[in-house]
Amino acid sequence: MDTGTDNKQSILMRIRWKAGYMNPALRRIADRVLRAPEEIKSISIKDLAVQCEVSESTVTRFVREIDVNSFQHFKILIAEELSQGNSAAPYITDRHVYEDITDQDDTSSVLSKVAARYAMTVSDTRSGLAEGALEQAVAAIEAADVMGFFAMGASLLCVENALLRFMRVGKRCLFFRDLGIRQISTSTLGPSSLAIGVSNSGRTISTVDSLREAKLRGATTLAITSFPDSPIVRHADICLFTPTVTGVVGPGEYHESMVSKIAQLQVIDVLYSLYAVRNFGSAIEGLERTSDVTALTRY
Template sequence: MDQAADKPDQILPRIRWIRPYLNPALRRIAEFILKNPEMAKSSAIKDLAIACEVSESTITRFVKTVQVPSFQQLKIKIAEELSQKSDGDKAGGERQLVYEDITPEDGTSAILDKISGRYVETVRDTQRGISVHEIDRAVEAIQKCELIAFFALGSSIIAVENALMRFMRVGKQCQFFRDFSVRQISTATLNERSLAIGISNSGRTTTTVESLQQAQQRGATTICITSFADSPITAYADIKLFTPTVTAASGSAAYHESMVSKIAQIHVIDVLYSCFAVKNYDKSIDALERTDVYSTGTRI
């Protein structure tokens, strides 16, 4: 991948981010390293190749893909990051966190810096990692469809609400039902002129996955916005848009419904909306002006 240089500087986040875009052989290597970093940092190239069921030349190609000079340098980088994480874990202890990597010792200024930094990092990682080609395909699907049906649960609904406001204001017909039963029934009304968009950070939300599956069976074009390339929702998505998988710098918050991941989802929605609106500039401006009048309650 020629965009690897634009990914995060640390090697493990970089591998995690480019993983969805790798071919099957390279993806196996990425997944093995992410699951077994301790083993990877001390393995010989031959042993790693056997563990990943690939050739040694494929390991070499993977090293070049993540833009590391050599296999030895790859192991060194992994070892350094594991050491840094270990030091951080020792310093932080086993305490529960209230939000992302916020600790009881953090003052207002530190909390502001940490949360702001996480948001900036998430937006930057989304920009670096998302496929422009897939965005173009998604915008083309939005262009062609007569109806956009959204499916999401929990805090992912925040991204849906943003999408409804954006696309309805520029004249696209949209639908979203909060009620589970109505949501499932609504898939029966979709057809080849419909576009179904499922939003799930984990990609494993049962109702969202099933809705996208049923929409695809009805002939609708399907898009998923998720963080995990190996999640069930990707099996039913014609177009896949991936957001960053890392939700915290260290530790695990007691409140697992991270809002940082929602920033990435909203970011993707805003990019799709903006690309569509620019492609249909005159109609979009006219629709925005009309809906602005209606939203203020003023009659012409």
């Protein structure tokens, strides 16, 4: 399938999302495009290469990295997105109560929009997760004597799912809902630990601070976030990026979008599944053991 043509995800959102996986040269191009996308629709490949201090072949590689066939097609996509007013504006108007739903939507429209956003999120998450980063994350999970989790708000749903998944297959997990105890718990982590911070915006103070402290303690750190330029990324050894439709700034309630949580849950389920199939014997034993423990809780 020609992903450059068929992928309906915002081209600017795709660049921002994938930038975190790029090498420094490609990242410079991504930053330049995102800084002033309106200038890109009329720039030549030679001028862009000069401005980013890269070769023209590197610009071509960048375009292919974001699933577009050619530089000319890339400029067309940028121009089309800007003309539609869909340039990932940082603020969402007050008329939106959930993603792109407004007071003008009826029941049928709401059903369609929510279903479409969920389906698109799952597809975008699948296409955007870097297999190399997933491999690193699974290796870190295998090596960890304990997995410490840090999150706030709706990202707690992701953590609850992770606790259920990984504890059932025998991994020791650490998580505290009390903020003070959660911060203190970072002092118990060390070189054999894995600290996982989950934050859609990547800017949640307690989550970022926890990951930073865990890293100082020698723990391996993993961030699950949507923004490659967010503070949490600076303290993460491994990053897994999820798609989002919201800006990194703007009304706080939009940072709690349930659509972004679907992507986080998907990432955890992928990590769990990869770990379980690579440790199949012990995973099955853990599932059977925990099934016995929980059997009395059900009719």
